[in-house]
Amino acid sequence: MLEEEIVDAGAFKLGDFTLASGRKSDYYVDLRVVITQPKFLKKVARAMSSYIGDAEKIAGVELGAVPIAAALSLEIDIPYLMIRKHRKGHGIGNIVEGGLAAGEKVLFVEDTVTTAGSLIRAIAAVREHRGLVDKAIVIVDREEGAREALAGIDVELISLASIDKLKELAGQQRVP
DSSP: OHHHHHHHTTOEEEEEEEOTTSOEEEEEEOTHHHHTSHHHHHHHHHHHHTTOTTOSEEEEETTTHHHHHHHHHHHHTOOEEEEOSSOOSSTTOOSEESOOOTTOEEEEEEEEESSOHHHHHHHHHHHHTTOEEEEEEEEEEOOSSHHHHHHTTTOEEEEEEOHHHHHHHHHHHSOO
């Protein structure tokens, strides 16, 4: 079970945290701890592979989603794209790295989503290049508006791990 591995690796913690947005949270998810581990990454790729549908490209936003996109690409033999958070200030100034033809179906992958702001910007960049996006798969959805925000731009969100299960497992490990 992915949730057990996430908690056991220390990638999910209960406590008082300030998120990148400045908001407070009673838990923190740092999946970089596990996505850098080959065995975990293989399990994630296998789990995601059942949701591919008719995707022709896999896309991941820098930094955390790129290893996930690469692992899934290797698992299913479909090319992947790397999406920059900001346009390069040199060279040809790409945001979308990798070959993308107009009309290709692109499946996004991500480690964690909260409100899906960076994912929505990345999807917009792919759509500006005339890529078609209707689905995103994440390891953990924090269930704080991402699903609804993505639905608002006609993108289905699939989450592999349950936030409630992560909280339950982490609570069992907490020392009173």
